[in-house]
Amino acid sequence: MTAVIKTTPARRSFGEWLFRARELSLVLLILIVIAVTTIAQPTFLFNDGGLRDLLRTPAMLIVVAIGEAIVILTRNIDLSVGSILGLTTYFVGNLMHTAPGIPVLVDVLLGVVFAAVLGLVNGLLVAFLNVPSLVITLGTLYAYRGIAVLWIGGNFVRPEWVPDGFQGFGKDGVLGIPWLLIVAAAVMVFFGWFLAGRRTGRELYAIGSNPDAAVLYGLRTRRLTFITFIISGALAGVGGIIYLSIFATGDSKVGTGYEFQAIAAAVIGGVAIVGGSGRIWGVALGAFFLATLGSALPVLNVPSLWQQAIVGLLIVAAITLDRVFFLVRQRRARKAVMV
């Protein structure tokens, strides 16, 4: 190319700008959903605990989606988060029942460790045996769910098993902000800082953008992949504990299909499904949007049966739009070079 490359700033259409400012459009969408639902049914926001539910319900999805997003960033996927979540809910509830002497905080920590071990199994198999994460976690999705059904059977966590203090933690908050949302925000801030600012965090992006190059560059990709699955498992466990604190119950079906919600939240929040790009607070907003939509639909008289279809549609739409804008940008860049 002899021609001088013109450096005119690429003109963006409004739609593209809005889409690229993903977080802003998500905030707008969340506000629209809340506004529309509140106008249709004022009790959605203005009844006893309406605002509280609005703020605390998304906490569970935010935490699980952040774990999922970290895995997707490295060009892997974790389909087992829903099953891990369900198992952990019962594990902790059962622990509170059978060993009431243990402080609740220890119960919770044991639950997170339990979930991390389940994630560790995924990580070992994916990272050190070079088996696609899709296949491994599809296997553990069913294996863990099956273990849950075998272990729990028709049993379920009863509200009286769960200490009042822990249930209060799920209900209360400080200055009107539920504790659960504070937990989710803390997880978001920590992992957002870790991924954006820490060296190891940047290495995860490097693995996702080009795994082969990451190996050649000298990154310990296996170890890092292994760690992402442990994080994903542990955060799914935190999700299960949040579930327990909100509902104080749980059978063998808790978290079924939750992996789709987590993946949807991640891709809606701007994580590229092929890895290598995405921001944690985008994911948190994606999760907030999805969870709010989930609680708004029944209020708007859309049967909750349709929720799964909407989640699926949002996944397909988000990845398609991402791809279309990528192609448009690529074409424009090529044109700019040709000039």
Next chain:
Amino acid sequence: MTATTGQAAPPSRYLLHDKPLWRRLLLRPEAALILALVLVVVLSIVLVPHYLRPNANYTFSTLLLNAIPILFLLLPLMLIIVTGDIDLSVGSVLGLSSATVGLAVQAGIPLLVAAVMGVLVGAMAGVINGVLVTVVGLPSLAVTIGTLALFRGIAVGLLGTTAITDFPPEITKFFSGSIPGTPIPWQLLFWIVLAIVFGVLLHLTPFGRGIFAIGRSIETATFSGVNVNRTRLILFVLSGLVAGLAGVFFTLQYSNAIGSNGNGFELRAVTAIVLGGVSIWGGRGTLIGAIVGGLFIAALNKSLQVFGVGDDAIYVITGVALIVSVVIASIAGFISRRRKVQASVA
């Protein structure tokens, strides 16, 4: 040593075999799996009480009837996996087709027309997957995870919690029945025709060679003149079509259209295929291996069922079987690579 003695220079390395045919056949992964299949059946007959009750025909016909939906789904899915793609939405497409048939019959549409509608809905689902993968250029894994949720969601949304069960009894009797005096279900005859078509398509046509070529390397396949995207699109449409057909058969076999029909079948189909020696990385495998894999899982399920282990344990076992089979494939690949390196060094 076989027939090449006497020739000064062997024409091709690939024609040289240092072992006789029967040993090469025995060393194939399919052979081990067939052996395992026979072993499971024989051991069950010997060890599991009531395995052959009320009679052997009943046992084997129910075994095959349980296997048939998976056997249908795995035919096109195996071809897709050979190209290096994946279709996780097959179970949901089956459910969507089942819901379509059920609602159509409930609305008074003749069964044959309803069945055609079910198949067409399946094909349309396949077109959606295929277009998103080939035209838009998205990874098949991501697309079909999305449509797995989407199609299942539509099926559940359409049917709600209702189950449609009033299908003509003589038809459902045919689909759940076997050829008198044999354990062979009538449905299996349809399937055999389809399996032969897919086997010929994969192993004996240029189109099939193209499928393997895509799995080895998309670039090489493109430069060899394979129309990569057309092939992939056709396979996704075929997958939807066959899943739609399986949905119609499934509905009539169980005389039941509910939203959860075919839930988790993608796991069973992928497990069968990987177990049958098909490489999950693409480019390698035989259709017969995948079919034997499907039969093996069905036989295992049947034995466990008769033994009194519940459906939930079967999920655990299928999930573990999937993991174990890919782990074994991974280790075997590792060993054979190391042997090749050692051989080339020596």
